[in-house]
Every structure is written in structure tokens, then in C-alpha cells.
Amino acid sequence: MSIEIRIPTILRPFTSGEKLVNAKGSSLEEVLADLEVNNPGIGERILDQQGLLRFINVYVNDEDVRFLDGLATPIGENDSITILPAVAGG
Amino acid sequence: MRFDSLLDSVGHTPLVGLPRLSPSPEVRLWAKLEDRNPTGSVKDRAALAMVLDAERTGALRAGATLLEPTSGNTGISLAMVAKQRGYNLVCVMPENTSAERAQLLSIWGAKVIYSPAAGGSNEAVRVAKELAAENPDWVMLYQYGNAANALAHYENTGPELLADLPSITHFVAGLGTTGTLMGVGRFFREHKPDVEIVAAEPRYGDLVYGLRNIDEGFIPELYDKTLLTSRFSVGPRDAVARTRELLELEGIFAGVSTGAILHAALGLASKAVAAGTPADIAFIVCDGGWKYLSTGVYGGTLDEAEDALEGELWA
Numbered sequence: 001m002s003i004e005i006r007i008p009t010i011l012r013p014f015t016s017g018e019k020l021v022n023a024k025g026s027s028l029e030e031v032l033a034d035l036e037v038n039n040p041g042i043g044e045r046i047l048d049q050q051g052l053l054r055f056i057n058v059y060v061n062d063e064d065v066r067f068l069d070g071l072a073t074p075i076g077e078n079d080s081i082t083i084l085p086a087v088a089g090g
Numbered sequence: 091m092r093f094d095s096l097l098d099s100v101g102h103t104p105l106v107g108l109p110r111l112s113p114s115p116e117v118r119l120w121a122k123l124e125d126r127n128p129t130g131s132v133k134d135r136a137a138l139a140m141v142l143d144a145e146r147t148g149a150l151r152a153g154a155t156l157l158e159p160t161s162g163n164t165g166i167s168l169a170m171v172a173k174q175r176g177y178n179l180v181c182v183m184p185e186n187t188s189a190e191r192a193q194l195l196s197i198w199g200a201k202v203i204y205s206p207a208a209g210g211s212n213e214a215v216r217v218a219k220e221l222a223a224e225n226p227d228w229v230m231l232y233q234y235g236n237a238a239n240a241l242a243h244y245e246n247t248g249p250e251l252l253a254d255l256p257s258i259t260h261f262v263a264g265l266g267t268t269g270t271l272m273g274v275g276r277f278f279r280e281h282k283p284d285v286e287i288v289a290a291e292p293r294y295g296d297l298v299y300g301l302r303n304i305d306e307g308f309i310p311e312l313y314d315k316t317l318l319t320s321r322f323s324v325g326p327r328d329a330v331a332r333t334r335e336l337l338e339l340e341g342i343f344a345g346v347s348t349g350a351i352l353h354a355a356l357g358l359a360s361k362a363v364a365a366g367t368p369a370d371i372a373f374i375v376c377d378g379g380w381k382y383l384s385t386g387v388y389g390g391t392l393d394e395a396e397d398a399l400e401g402e403l404w405a
Contacts, residue, residue: 009296010304019296045304055307057323064291064321082323085299086307088159088211088234088266 003031003075006082014042028060029071031081046083047071055086097174100127100134101246105254105372110339111352116368117359119352120255121342121375122247129163129170129194131377136269137167139242140231141175150229152176157228159183159218161211161403162191163377164233164267169198180228182218184210186297187403190381208300210403212308233267235311243273248281251372258285259362262355262373264347264405265289265321268313270374275317286319290354292347292405293325322357324350326399330387332356333379337388345377346387347405376405 002022007015015021021039025031036043046056051071058065059082065073075081093099103126108119124132144150155178158168165181172179179200183191186207195202203221205213215234222230233239247270251258261278263270268289275287301307326346333349336342355373362369379388385402387395 008299010299010301053304054309055304059323062293062323062325064289064323066315067318067320082293084293084323085301085304086309087209087294087299087301088215088308088310 003077004080005031005035006080008084010085011042011045011083014039014045026075027071028058028065028073028075028081031075032071057084057086058082059084095174096128097138097171100138102250103127105251106342108336108340111335111356113359113363117362118370119355119359120258120370120372121336121340122251122372123342123375125344125375125378127167129166129198130380131163131167132270132374133163133167134170135242135246136233136236136239136267137164137171139238140233140236141168141171141177143236143238143241144229144231145175150177154178155180155225155228157182157218157222157225157230158233159205159211159214160233161214161266161405162187162195162381165200165202166191166194166198168231169195169200173199180221182214182221184214184403186210186401188382189384194381207401208297209306210294210298212301212306215308233269234308237312239267239269240273240276240312243270244277245273248274248277252278252281255370255372257370258282258372259369260286260288260355260358260371262288262290262351262358262371264351264374264376265291266405268310272312272314272317275314279317286358287317288354288358289318289321290351291321291323292329292350293323294403294405295326295400297401298403322354324353326404327392327396328353329404330395330399331392333387337379342375343379344375345379345382345405346385346399348373348375348377350405351376 023031023034112118127134159182185204205217278285329350332352
């Protein structure tokens with residue numbers, strides 16, 4: 001099962017410039033681990049032992065995973081994942 | 091309705107039902123028309139509250155110069171308030187904002203300093219903080235961290251919603267400074283804690299997220315995650331599609347950020363219908379569409395609108 005992940009500009013140096021990459025897993029944690037396997041170095045820009053980094057937002061089907069089950073959020077076949085840095089609005 | 095002055099008329103906005111967009115008589119959508127404020131946006135509430143608070147605390151003296159990082163609406167609101175209370179205003183605004191915003195700022199007498207497009211409002215905040223350090227006599231009210239911003243919604247927007255819609259189950263607003271959601275969220279946590287507080291966050295094009303370093307990310311000081319039930323990211327295509335639906339089906343001519351909020355509200359409505367539970371979902375119409383006419387998003391195909399908004403700070 002392959003999940004599509006949207007990568008922000010700032011992390012594309014780790015994906016050979018690719019905006020969309022695929023990874024496998026049945027939870028967000030598994031998908032991010034697989035993302036690191038194929039794109040070494042990207043993982044530590046997204047999370048550490050405490051979980052997602054403060055200025056990183058991850059969305060599953062456009063919903064912020066911090067309001068779902070965080071890294072344990074289950075991922076299904078047709079789900080999409082978006083990673084974005086936190087930026088200001090207003 | 092009669093008021094002693096324009097500033098006294100801020101708030102008290104209508105809440106209108108949306109009979110065509112509501113999926114059923116049991117699951118209803120309600121639009122709070124914040125475009126009816128004096129400068130046409132929800133930001134009049136925060137701007138007025140921040141200025142009055144700074145006057146009370148003595149931070150603002152007659153003839154002072156205000157400084158504010160803004161993507162537009164807060165600056166326009168502050169310019170209107172500043173003009174009437176005798177202050178000057180310098181706004182730091184990202185250069186990738188609609189032309190109308192700069193025109194309106196100058197009409198109300200504000201000076202605009204542009205910050206680079208890449209990095210969006212993060213850059214505006216950074217430039218404004220530099221200017222504040224260089225000009226210690228300027229007063230930066232700083233909407234992202236000013237408690238009076240959220241307090242305006244705690245004291246006014248929240249109570250207005252509960253009075254007009256006692257059966258409210260959900261409140262949806264845009265996530266920018268987080269002031270609206272934090273203030274209304276805190277009000278409902280105290281007065282009707284089962285109301286779901288839902289954020290719709292605009293998802294911009296790559297340029298806006300063009301940080302040099304992830305540590306340059308930004309979370310407003312006002313933000314308290316525990317006040318939110320959920321948070322959705324909405325891209326320009328969905329936002330424009332919903333902005334057009336709101337116009338075609340309900341006659342409401344709103345800006346694009348309102349379309350993003352409506353998109354999240356309709357998602358909640360669908361879930362309520364699927365679950366068979368009644369819902370009264372209120373959402374914020376942030377501003378009217380006037381300021382965005384030059385972007386071309388009200389005509390042409392969705393593809394063209396999406397292209398037009400690429401790289402723009404559209405909310």
C-alpha cells in the first residue's frame with residue numbers, strides 16, 4: 001500500500017526536489033519511518049523523540065494530526081498526507 | 091440601529107441562515123457577516139480592542155505612531171481606528187497581497203512598508219520586529235500576541251453567537267492570528283463547552299512556505315491548542331469553489347478565506363448528516379469579495395483561479 005505525501009519546499013532537498021513522494025505504512029509513524037528509509041535525513045527534520053517538531057504540521061486528508069491520534073493516526077489506502085511548516089496568517 | 095460614532099458600531103453583526111447550502115432542516119449552516127463592520131472585515135473588532143486597551147494602559151499617547159505586521163485586513167482596520175483617534179500607522183505587508191489592500195491602507199492614511207513575498211507573513215513579522223527595535227517610540231500592538239485581540243471575540247463575538255443561536259453545536263473560523271478562535275473558543279468553553287471549535291487554515295502555494303530554515307516557523311503567541319476541537323487545511327481550489335457556491339446559492343459575496351471556512355463547515359455538516367445528529371454550525375464571513383476582484387477568482391475556471399492565487403497570500 002502506497003501513500004502519497006506532499007513535501008514542502010524546505011524539505012525537498014531530501015527528496016531530490018520531488019514535491020510528491022510515496023511511502024508505505026498503516027500508521028503515520030510507519031509512513032514517516034518509511035519516508036526516512038527512502039529519503040535519508042528527512043525524518044529528523046520532521047520529528048524527534050518527543051514527536052512532531054514544534055514548527056511542523058502534518059495533515060491526513062487535510063486534517064491536522066495533532067487533533068487526530070498524532071503519530072498513531074491510522075493511514076488507509078486512499079489517504080493523503082501533507083507536511084507543512086507553521087507560518088503566520090492575519 | 092443608532093451609534094454615537096463609527097467606532098461604536100463595530101460588531102453586532104447579523105447571523106444569517108443558509109437555506110440552500112444547509113443539507114437538511116436538522117443540520118443547518120449559519121453565516122456571521124463580519125463584512126458588515128466599518129472597514130468590511132472581522133479585524134475591526136481586534137483593531138479597536140487593541141487600540142482601546144493600549145490607551146487604557148498608557149502605551150499609546152496622542153499623536154503616537156503605530157506599527158503592525160499585517161497581510162491586509164488588520165492594517166486596514168487599524169488605519170481606520172488610528173485616523174479617528176489621532177495616531178499614525180505604519181504597516182508591514184507582504185508584497186504578494188492584493189492591490190486593493192495597499193490602496194485601502196493609503197486611503198485611510200497608513201504608510202505601507204513591503205516585506206518580501208517569500209515567507210509570507212512570517213517575513214512581515216520579522217521586518218516589523220526589526221523596525222520596532224530601530225524605532226523605540228513606535229508602538230507595535232502586535233496582533234499575534236496581543237490578548238486584547240482574542241478578548242474582543244471573548245467579550246463580543248462569542249456572546250453575540252450564543253444569543254442569536256442558543257442551539258449552536260459548531261463554530262468555524264479561519265486560523266491566522268488565532269484571535270477569533272481563541273476568544274470565541276474560550277467563551278464557549280465557559281458557557282457551552284460541548285460546542286466544537288474548528289479551525290480552517292488556508293494552504294497557500296509553495297512561495298509562502300519558502301522559509302530558509304524550519305526554525306523560522308511561526309506559531310502566534312495567542313494560540314492555545316486545547317481550545318480547538320479540530321483543525322483543517324484548505325487549499326485555494328476548494329476555497330474558491332466554496333466562495334463561488336456561497337455567492338451563487340446564498341447571494342453572499344465573500345472573500346476567498348471565507349470559502350476555506352465554508353469548506354470546513356460543509357465537511358462538518360456532512361459528518362453530522364452521516365451520523366444522524368442535528369447540528370447548528372456557525373461560521374465567520376471574514377470579509378466581502380471587493381478586495382479580491384483584481385485577483386480574477388470570481389470568473390473563469392477553477393484552474394484559472396487556482397493559478398491566479400499561486401504564490402498569493404489570499405487569506
